Amino acid sequence: MLATHEEAIPLNPSQPSDNQEKGGWVDEIPPHLEPYLHTIPTQGLSESEVAERQTRFGRNELIEKKRNKIAHFMSFFTGAIAYLMEISIILTAITNDWIDFGIILAMLIINAMIGYIEESKAESAVAALKNSLALKSRCWRSGRLTEIEARDIVIGDIIVLRLGDIVPADARLLGLGSTGETAESDLLVDQSALTGESLPARKKLGSIVYSSSIVKQGQQLAIVVRTGHHTFIGRAASLMTVTTDAGHFQKVINYIGNFLIVASVVLVSIIFIYDLVEQKVKFGVVTSQHVLQALNEMVVLTIAAIPVGLPTVMSVTMAIGAKQLAKRQVIVKRLTAVEELASVSILCSDKTGTLTLNELTFDEPYLKAPFVKSDILLYSYLASEPATHDPIEVAVRAAAQKGNPKISPNDSGHAEGYHVTSFMPFNPADKMSRATIQHLESEKVFRVAKGAPQVILALVGGDSEAERKVDELASRGLRSLGIACTKLGTNDEWQLVGMLSLIDPPRHDSADTIRECAKYGISVKMITGDQTSIAKEVAGRLGMGNSIMDADHLVDHNKSEQEVAEECLRVDGFARVIPEHKYRVVELLQGMGYFVAMTGDGVNDAAALKKSNVGIAVHGSTDAARSASDIVLLAPGLSAIIEGIKTSRIIFQRLRSYALYRITSTIHFLVFFFIVTLVEDWQMPPIFLILISVLNDAATLIMAVDNVSISLKPDMWRLGLLIVLSCVLAVVLSIFSFAHFYIFRDIFHVTPGQLSSIMYLHISSAPHFVIFSTRIESFFWNNIPSWPFTLVVLATQFVALILSVYGVFGKIPNVEPIGWPRGMIIMAISIGTFMVVDLVKVFTIRLWNRFADKQRKPNIPQGRAQRFQQQQNEQHSRTGYDRAERRESVNSVISF
Numbered sequence: 001m002l003a004t005h006e007e008a009i010p011l012n013p014s015q016p017s018d019n020q021e022k023g024g025w026v027d028e029i030p031p032h033l034e035p036y037l038h039t040i041p042t043q044g045l046s047e048s049e050v051a052e053r054q055t056r057f058g059r060n061e062l063i064e065k066k067r068n069k070i071a072h073f074m075s076f077f078t079g080a081i082a083y084l085m086e087i088s089i090i091l092t093a094i095t096n097d098w099i100d101f102g103i104i105l106a107m108l109i110i111n112a113m114i115g116y117i118e119e120s121k122a123e124s125a126v127a128a129l130k131n132s133l134a135l136k137s138r139c140w141r142s143g144r145l146t147e148i149e150a151r152d153i154v155i156g157d158i159i160v161l162r163l164g165d166i167v168p169a170d171a172r173l174l175g176l177g178s179t180g181e182t183a184e185s186d187l188l189v190d191q192s193a194l195t196g197e198s199l200p201a202r203k204k205l206g207s208i209v210y211s212s213s214i215v216k217q218g219q220q221l222a223i224v225v226r227t228g229h230h231t232f233i234g235r236a237a238s239l240m241t242v243t244t245d246a247g248h249f250q251k252v253i254n255y256i257g258n259f260l261i262v263a264s265v266v267l268v269s270i271i272f273i274y275d276l277v278e279q280k281v282k283f284g285v286v287t288s289q290h291v292l293q294a295l296n297e298m299v300v301l302t303i304a305a306i307p308v309g310l311p312t313v314m315s316v317t318m319a320i321g322a323k324q325l326a327k328r329q330v331i332v333k334r335l336t337a338v339e340e341l342a343s344v345s346i347l348c349s350d351k352t353g354t355l356t357l358n359e360l361t362f363d364e365p366y367l368k369a370p371f372v373k374s375d376i377l378l379y380s381y382l383a384s385e386p387a388t389h390d391p392i393e394v395a396v397r398a399a400a401q402k403g404n405p406k407i408s409p410n411d412s413g414h415a416e417g418y419h420v421t422s423f424m425p426f427n428p429a430d431k432m433s434r435a436t437i438q439h440l441e442s443e444k445v446f447r448v449a450k451g452a453p454q455v456i457l458a459l460v461g462g463d464s465e466a467e468r469k470v471d472e473l474a475s476r477g478l479r480s481l482g483i484a485c486t487k488l489g490t491n492d493e494w495q496l497v498g499m500l501s502l503i504d505p506p507r508h509d510s511a512d513t514i515r516e517c518a519k520y521g522i523s524v525k526m527i528t529g530d531q532t533s534i535a536k537e538v539a540g541r542l543g544m545g546n547s548i549m550d551a552d553h554l555v556d557h558n559k560s561e562q563e564v565a566e567e568c569l570r571v572d573g574f575a576r577v578i579p580e581h582k583y584r585v586v587e588l589l590q591g592m593g594y595f596v597a598m599t600g601d602g603v604n605d606a607a608a609l610k611k612s613n614v615g616i617a618v619h620g621s622t623d624a625a626r627s628a629s630d631i632v633l634l635a636p637g638l639s640a641i642i643e644g645i646k647t648s649r650i651i652f653q654r655l656r657s658y659a660l661y662r663i664t665s666t667i668h669f670l671v672f673f674f675i676v677t678l679v680e681d682w683q684m685p686p687i688f689l690i691l692i693s694v695l696n697d698a699a700t701l702i703m704a705v706d707n708v709s710i711s712l713k714p715d716m717w718r719l720g721l722l723i724v725l726s727c728v729l730a731v732v733l734s735i736f737s738f739a740h741f742y743i744f745r746d747i748f749h750v751t752p753g754q755l756s757s758i759m760y761l762h763i764s765s766a767p768h769f770v771i772f773s774t775r776i777e778s779f780f781w782n783n784i785p786s787w788p789f790t791l792v793v794l795a796t797q798f799v800a801l802i803l804s805v806y807g808v809f810g811k812i813p814n815v816e817p818i819g820w821p822r823g824m825i826i827m828a829i830s831i832g833t834f835m836v837v838d839l840v841k842v843f844t845i846r847l848w849n850r851f852a853d854k855q856r857k858p859n860i861p862q863g864r865a866q867r868f869q870q871q872q873n874e875q876h877s878r879t880g881y882d883r884a885e886r887r888e889s890v891n892s893v894i895s896f
Contacts, residue, residue: 029172029225033155033225036053036155036156037155037172037223037225038156039140039156039157039223041140041158041176041180041221041223042140042143042158042179042180043140043142043143043158044139044140044141044142044143044144044157044158045142045154045157045158046141046142047141047142049156050141050152050154050157053154053156054152054154057154057155057227057230058228059151059152059227060150060151060153060154060168060169060227060228061151073112073116076111076112076113076116077108077112079253079254079257079311081253081257081261081310081311082108082111082311084257084264084265084302085104085107085108086108088104088302089101089104089105089108091295091299091302092104092299094292094295095292095295095296095299097296097299099690100299100690103694111311111315136148136150137153137159137160138159138160138178139153139158139159139160140157140158140159140160140221141157145160145179150168150169153168153224153227154227155225155226155227156223156224157169157223157224158174158221158222158223158224159221159223159224160178160219160221161173161209161215161219161220161222162178162215162218162219163215163216163217163218163219164214164215165214165215166212166213166214167189167209167210167211167212167213167214167215168211168224169224169225169226169227169231170209170210170211170224170225170226170230170232171208171209171223171224172207172208172222172223172225173187173203173204173206173208173209173220173221174205174220174222174223175204175205175206175220176220176221177219177220177221178219180221183205183218183219183220184427185217185218186218187202187203187204187207187209187215187217187218187219187220188200188201188202188203188215188216188218188390189201189203189209189210189213189214189215189216190213190214190216191209191210191213192352192602200216200217200391210231210232210233211226211231211232211234212233217390235579235580249336249339249340252717252719253310253311253314256310256659256663256722257310259663259723260663260666260667263666263667263670264666264670265302267674268298268670270674270678271297271298271301271673271674271677271678272297274677274678275290275293275294275297276290276291276294278681296686297683297686301673301689310658310659310662313658313662313703314655314658314659315335317651317654317655317658317703318335318336318338318655319335321338321647321648321651322335322338325631325643325644325647325648328640328643328644328647329633329635330631330632330633330634330640330641330643330644330647331631331633331634332630332631333630333631333632334630334631337614337631338647338648339648339651339652339655340613340614340648341597341614341644341648342645342652342714343595343613343652343715343716343717344522344596344613344645344714345521345523345594345595345714346522346523346589346594346595346597347517347522347523347525347596347598347599347641348525348527348582348586348589348596348597348598348599348608348612349527349598349599350527350528350598350599350600350601350602350605350618351526351528351530351535351538352504352528352529352530353601353602353618354599354600354601354618354637354638355506355507355510355526355538355542355638356504356506356507356510356538357504357505357506357507358504359391359504359505360391360392360394360395360502360503360504361395361399361503361504361505362395362500362502363478363501363502364501365498365500365501366466366499366501367497367498368463368466368495368496368497371497371498373403374403374404375497376483376497376498376500377399377400377403377404377407378400378404378406378415378418379448379450379485379497380396380399380400380450380481380483380500381397381400381401381404381407381415382415382435382437382448383433383434383435383448383449383450383483384396384397384400384433384450385425385426385433392479392481392502395502396481396500406418417439417441418437418438418439418440419437419438419440420435420436420437420438421436421437421438421445422435422436423435423436430451430455431451431452431455432449432450432451432452432455432456432459432482433449433450433451434448434450435447435449436491439488442488442489444488444489445489445491446485446487446488446489446490446491447485447486447491447494448483448484448485448486449482449483449485449494450481450482450483450484451481452481452482453466453480453481453499454470455482456482456483456484456496457470457496459484460484460494460496461494463496466482466496466499470499473499473501474533476536476537477503477530477531477532477533477534477535477537477538478501478502478503478534478537479501479502479503480499480501480502481499481500481501481502482496482499482500483496483498483499483500484496484497485497503534503537503538504538506538506541506542507636507637507638509638509639510637510638511541511542511543512639513637513638513639513641514542514543514544515543516642517641517642517645519712520645520646520649520710520711520712520713520714521712521713522645524544524572525571525572525573525574525585526538526539526544526548526572526573527574527577527582527585527598527608528573528575528576528577529575529576529577530575531575531576532548532550532575532576534575535573535574535575536548539572539573544572545572547570547571547572547573548572548573548574548575549567549568549571549573549574549575550574550575550576551574551576551577551578551581552576553567554568554577554581554584554585555581555584561588561591565588565589565591565592566592568589569589569592569594579605579606579607579608580607582598582600582605582607582608583608583611586598586612587611590611590612590613595613595614595714596613597613597614597615597616598611598612598614598615598616599616599617599618599638599641600616600617600618600625600629601617601618601619601620601621602621602625605625605628606625606627606628609628609629610628614630615628615629615631616629616630616631616632616633616641617632618633618636618637618638619633619634619635619636619637620636631644646710649710649711649715652715653708653711653715653775653776654703654706654708656715656717656722657703657706657771657774657775657776658703658771658774659722660722660726660729660774661767661770661774663722663723663726664726664730664733664767664770664774665733665767665768665770666730667726667727667730668729668730668733668734668737668767669692669767671730671734672737672763675734675738676738676741680741682741684756684759684760684763685756685760685812685813685814685815687812687815688756688757688759688815691760691800691803692763692764695764695796695799695800702788702789702792703771703789705789706775706785707783707784707785707786707789708775708783709776709783721848724844725841725844728840728844729770729837729840729841732833732836732840733766733767733833736762736766736829736833737759737762737763737766740758740759740762740826740829741755741759744758750818751816752814753807753813753814753815754816754817754818756814756815756816757803757815757816757817757818758804758822758826760800760803761800761801761818761823761826761827762830764796764797764800765797765800765801765826765827765830766829766830766833766834768793768796768797769793769797769830769831769833769834770833771793772785772790772834772838773834773837773838773841774841777841777842777845778842779842780835780838797827797830801823801827804817804818804823805817805819805820805823
């Protein structure tokens with residue numbers, strides 16, 4: 001019916017050029033292809049021409065670059081920490097330290113398996129795009145109409161497009177029927193998965209239809225103008241090949257790992273050289289046994305210092321978070337997306353089918369007295385075509401069945417008291433449908449008409465008030481539909497009933513979700529393939545701002561990249577976009593330092609989904625969107641995203657807590673043992689070093705169930721603060737460690753074996769209790785840890801206490817029991833140390849926030865943050881949207 005671009009127009013539209021398509025992209029065929037586009041319609045290409053063109057242009061298919069599975073798995077054994085673990089495995093084998101060899105090897109393999117399994121869940125985005133293409137197509141070849149594989153189609157082929165067909169390649173309509181006769185109707189094509197338009201587009205003679213779109217109405221011949229990766233969908237696939245940046249979380253891990261590794265290797269190497277020099281000075285010679293002994297000491301120190309459990313602990317924490325999200329119908333395909341979602345400050349959301357229902361419904365109609373709403377529903381129903389899939393006809397009949405009790409609810413085409421005696425369906429020439437109706441009670445006949453507003457107004461002789469209403473509806477992006485009828489008993493005395501307005505309405509939960517996003521510091525930007533006026537109307541109903549950027553401004557050559565990016569930051573949405581525009585929006589915002597999430601459901605969203613920090617495929621997405629995304633929503637709408645954001649921020653804080661604890665304990669360990677080895681030539685028994693590494697790292701796995709307060713703003717890795725704070729806390733811990741060493745050795749004169757046990761208990765407990773402080777940035781008592789977390793941490797230190805008190809290692813050199821009094825004193829001091837460290841932590845963070853972070857980029861634009869806060873303070877919803885404000889709009893709407 002009227003589900004087209006060209007008919008949803010004001011009375012005096014400003015028409016674009018015929019060859020101009022969406023978003024300012026001029027869909028012109030390159031001149032060098034024109035010689036290939038003169039095929040005789042009912043003759044087609046010969047076999048020799050087909051072979052020559054396949055050789056020249058290639059097959060009509062998307063090339064998929066497959067990743068070698070073995071190489072993919074081996075990639076998880078790369079990286080700074082992985083390399084050091086592998087070196088440690090070799091060294092432990094050389095020194096016959098088989099226990100450490102097994103532990104490190106197991107952790108390396110487990111971490112690689114976790115990463116590989118999680119990433120292998122994602123299917124190839126290009127493969128999904130290939131599946132969306134037509135498999136077979138009817139084509140004229142050598143004077144015969146035959147069915148061929150879609151991949152065998154070449155430029156210049158004459159193909160038949162009819163109802164239900166998937167368009168196999170980009171093609172230009174010829175305006176001819178399947179056997180060469182003149183086509184009486186245009187083609188209605190659903191290309192929403194490609195362009196994001198909420199309604200099918202009407203394609204006429206000379207229009208380009210895109211590969212992978214679906215024919216909804218009509219039949220025509222078309223000549224193929226683009227195949228394979230040159231098609232509209234092929235360009236979307238090619239964008240995906242450039243989105244291969246390393247994940248943000250991997251960069252963070254590498255940064256932390258590199259810092260710790262460099263510090264560890266440098267200090268341990270100095271100790272190794274010192275040991276060899278000392279042997280040379282004492283004995284005058286360095287034997288292979290001395291080298292092996294020094295090497296063994298270096299390996300043990302390295303294993304105890306290096307955070308070999310860092311990737312595993314963080315992967316397990318994120319995997320548990322992913323399972324929690326799955327219970328909330330949020331499926332995580334890329335494990336690190338759990339962490340990255342916590343840092344998102346801008347959410348770019350596709351409009352059609354995500355913020356809206358992707359189905360037409362009626363807004364309040366304009367009525368001409370004396371008619372009422374039930375009248376316009378009745379007359380529009382009588383003038384509608386039954387058993388059709390036209391979206392406007394479906395919307396008309398559904399609204400009438402719901403709003404007028406005289407109409408049968410089973411869509412039989414009957415209305416109580418009325419009989420349709422003749423019906424003329426919609427056609428492009430008249431731009432309206434008409435029906436002759438008999439009123440059964442009076443047996444009088446009258447006529448009804450439904451069609452484009454300008455046609456209906458011409459039928460009734462004009463109406464200035466109705467014309468203004470049509471212009472107002474058009475300025476708001478609403479598609480209007482005129483309804484007229486003749487007086488009872490007449491056939492030509494037409495009168496206006498009114499105007500129906502149609503819109504793809506917002507989901508019931510979209511406005512609430514946008515407000516929730518604002519509450520958590522996330523700016524939502526709408527992205528749509530529809531016109532600017534439609535985007536403004538929907539944005540207004542959702543309570544968003546009405547600053548919508550036309551896609552043309554994204555490629556404005558008169559502005560610098562920085563100016564365009566800043567404008568993208570200010571606006572509330574983007575209209576008339578194509579895949580390249582969505583990709584560019586994400587790229588520009590990321591270039592300004594923001595973490596961007598992108599939601600979508602169609603092929604047109606796939607490239608931007610892959611480019612964004614977190615790609616989110618919404619409920620009902622195409623395979624291409626799902627496979628290109630990091631997160632898939634199983635529930636309709638965006639409400640599940642809020643649960644995802646909350647969970648991700650909980651996981652992020654657990655990861656940050658562990659990172660701060662692990663870096664602090666590593667630096668403390670290195671500083672203490674480096675100085676005490678060089679100054680006092682003192683060494684801890686290797687068994688104690690192994691226990692510190694294994695027990696304390698194993699205990700931190702329970703962090704995945706710790707209590708966390710949800711941040712109301714995006715979480716960011718402040719790596720500068722993380723390193724500085726870790727160093728400060730490590731220095732404080734080192735001071736307490738040296739105090740223990742010298743006080744117990746020089747004042748209490750304990751034996752060397754007791755000193756080893758005392759230092760083991762202190763170095764095991766004091767840094768480990770610090771984990772209760774690193775959980776939050778404020779004082780530890782502001783957030784109480786969960787009882788399982790507290791119980792496990794205390795249990796590991798109870799084990800350390802027992803081992804120190806009773807010395808259960810028997811006759812191991814330099815290991816002696818210290819007794820309960822000394823053990824309890826050391827544990828009490830460790831608890832006191834943790835409280836001192838907590839005070840130092842809060843003081844250091846406040847200093848950093850006051851001085852070092854003054855110039856740090858805000859998470860969301862300040863203007864939007866203030867507007868969001870104002871919305872939160874309002875007690876009423878803006879969903880109603882001030883209609884008077886809309887009526888004052890002076891934006892003209894060009895033809896859809």
